[in-house]
Amino acid sequence: MGKILIVDDTLFMRTLLKNILFSGGHTIAGEAGDGDDGVAKYKELKPDLVTMDIVMPKLNGIEALKAIKEFDPAAKIVMCTAVGQEQMVKLAIKSGAKGYIIKPFQAPKVLEEVKNVLAS
Amino acid sequence: MKEVPVKIQHNNNWIVVKMGIGDDRIILPDPFNKEIPFRTVDDIAEKKNVLIITVKTDTETVYKILSVEKVLQVLKKLILGSCNAYRLMAYFMSPAIRGGVMIKDAQWDKGSVVVVSTGIWFISATKQVCVPVNDVAAIEIIKRDVQGKSTDVIKIDHLDSGEVSSSLVLCPLSTLQVLYNYLKETTKSMDMKGTELDSIEQQVAMLVYSGMDSHAIENMLNIPHKQLDGIYDKILNLGLGEVVTIRREIQLTTKGVRYISDATKSQTN
Numbered sequence: 048m049g050k051i052l053i054v055d056d057t058l059f060m061r062t063l064l065k066n067i068l069f070s071g072g073h074t075i076a077g078e079a080g081d082g083d084d085g086v087a088k089y090k091e092l093k094p095d096l097v098t099m100d101i102v103m104p105k106l107n108g109i110e111a112l113k114a115i116k117e118f119d120p121a122a123k124i125v126m127c128t129a130v131g132q133e134q135m136v137k138l139a140i141k142s143g144a145k146g147y148i149i150k151p152f153q154a155p156k157v158l159e160e161v162k163n164v165l166a167s
Numbered sequence: 168m169k170e171v172p173v174k175i176q177h178n179n180n181w182i183v184v185k186m187g188i189g190d191d192r193i194i195l196p197d198p199f200n201k202e203i204p205f206r207t208v209d210d211i212a213e214k215k216n217v218l219i220i221t222v223k224t225d226t227e228t229v230y231k232i233l234s235v236e237k238v239l240q241v242l243k244k245l246i247l248g249s250c251n252a253y254r255l256m257a258y259f260m261s262p263a264i265r266g267g268v269m270i271k272d273a274q275w276d277k278g279s280v281v282v283v284s285t286g287i288w289f290i291s292a293t294k295q296v297c298v299p300v301n302d303v304a305a306i307e308i309i310k311r312d313v314q315g316k317s318t319d320v321i322k323i324d325h326l327d328s329g330e331v332s333s334s335l336v337l338c339p340l341s342t343l344q345v346l347y348n349y350l351k352e353t354t355k356s357m358d359m360k361g362t363e364l365d366s367i368e369q370q371v372a373m374l375v376y377s378g379m380d381s382h383a384i385e386n387m388l389n390i391p392h393k394q395l396d397g398i399y400d401k402i403l404n405l406g407l408g409e410v411v412t413i414r415r416e417i418q419l420t421t422k423g424v425r426y427i428s429d430a431t432k433s434q435t436n
Contacts, residue, residue, distance in 0.1 A: 059370055062387055063377055133269050153329065154378035 049095035049165045050076040054085035054111065055127065056103045063152060064098055064127075071158040082106025086114045089122065096123045096165055098148070101135050109139055116143040123164050127152075168194070171238050175199070176231040186232070188241065191249060195230070203230075205249035210283045213297055218242060223251070243288075243295050253282040253349050255342055259289045261296045261334035262327060275313075280336055280346065282353055287323065289334065298334060302326040303354045308347055313337060321347050363405055371398045372407060381414065 051073050055061045061078050068075060076094035079085040083105040089097060097115065101108035108126060115122045126139040126147040136147050145164040148157050168189045174181040177198060187194035192204045203222055210221035218232045218239050232242070247254075258275040278291030287303070289296040305324040310317045321336040321343060338346065364372060367388065374384045385395055402408040419427065 063374065063379075066379065066383060066387060067377065133264055137269075149331070151373050152377045156330075 048072045048074070049161070050074050050092075051161070052076045052079065052085070052088055052092055052094035052097045054079045054082065054088075054097060054103070054108070055100040056080050057100075060100065060127070060150070060152075064157070067152060067154045067157050068161065070154065071161065073161065082108060082111030082114075085111045086118070089115050090118060096125060096161060098125050098127055098161075099144070100127045101129075101132060101139070109135065109142060112139060112144055113142050123167070125160055125164050171234070173238065174233040176233075181233060188245070190245070193242070205246050206251060208246050208250035210285050211243065211246050211250060211288075212283075212285045212299070213239070213243070220246065240295060244290065247279075247281045247288055247290055247295075250281075250283065253346075253353075254279055255338060255346060257336050257338035257342075257346070259291075259334060259336050261289045261294070261298070262332035263335045264333035265327070265330060275337060280338075282349060284353070287350065287353075289336075296334075298323060298325045300354050301357065303357055304331060306347065306350050306354060308343065311335065311337075319343055321350065323350070359405075364401070368398050368401060371395065372402055375402075375408060 048071075051068055053061050053064050053068075053075065055064065055078075058080075061080075065075055065078070076092045077088045079088045081104050082099075085097070085099065086106065099108045099112055103111070106114070112124050112126070115124060120143075122143075123145050124143070126136060126144045127150060128136050128139075128147050129150045139147065145167060146160045148160050168187045170185045170187050172183060173186045174183055175186070175195065182198075184196050184199070186196075191206070192202055195201045195203065203220075207222050207224055208220050209223040209227070210219075212219045216233060216236065216239060218234075220230050220232070222228045222230065232239075234242075256278075257280045258277055259280060260273050260275050262270060263273050264270065276289070276291040276294055278289065278294070281288040281290060285300055287298045287300070289298075302325045303323060304326060305322075307322050308319055309322045311320045312318075313320070318337065319340060323334045323336070324331055325334065326332075336346065367390070370388060371384055374387065379387065381392070381395060384390075385392060399408070403410065
């Protein structure tokens, strides 16, 4: 079980992820509504894992991922992506993301990916 | 003509018959006594190891044929090659993308695309893939890098074991648009305007997809049970969902209250 930071610009998606992660026994380290805040919260909270949306205001998910990896190369970041964003996923994996989950979320798949990345 | 033993459904029972397979027809012996030319087959679908073929002559007859994979493969190849369907030679990649990510080592197969009323079949020397029309989520023409050239291809998004996968079709530009139009027409029954659900109803649908139960949805969206029930009715009426469980809420009778009171007493004494 891990301490997780959720970075997503929509409250609905954050709440949904929070519920799914709670149901899997994880704790929520914190939430951020944009990439900039996500990087700041990572530095402050040092979570075990980050779920990172890709399309966000201020700093997008890929930029935030790079900034976090620069600060902590061992950071475990799972990208949240929509169907059809395969190029973005490729770029994110190249930039150091450990995994990805697809929107709309399916609880078992989210929990499986989080478990795999936490164990890696 | 070759003969193979198969099971065919007859009056809701499976019976074993020796079916004759020719180049252009199958022959079903007693009790069917039917010759079925492949060109009269109007639809073909597959569920596990059962092939469902719909034959249209003066009347419409559905035959369910159960056999081993090897026999079904031969049957599918022969029927799909001659049945009453939209068919064209094309390159395809199915599936090409799973869960939003390109499948490793996915390659173009040379073969044909056969569109029948219940499904889109991709056929090559080594593959027989069917995408049921009911599982098609979207069809669009996109640009794809093919041998270093940006090329128009048709992308078919479909559900595969609960996950969105995409298949790609590549054919000459002149036929690409015709195929696209035909596929759009075939899957028209699945189209929605996108305005059928308001934002809260869309959120409920998404939460259902995510595996949340009624109680979790009510809490997350802060809506009363009655409102959620109304939204469920709308989702059901639009054919977007189906009832899997009916959960009951109860209250205790006087007898029940007495039982609980007694039980509590005995625990605290």
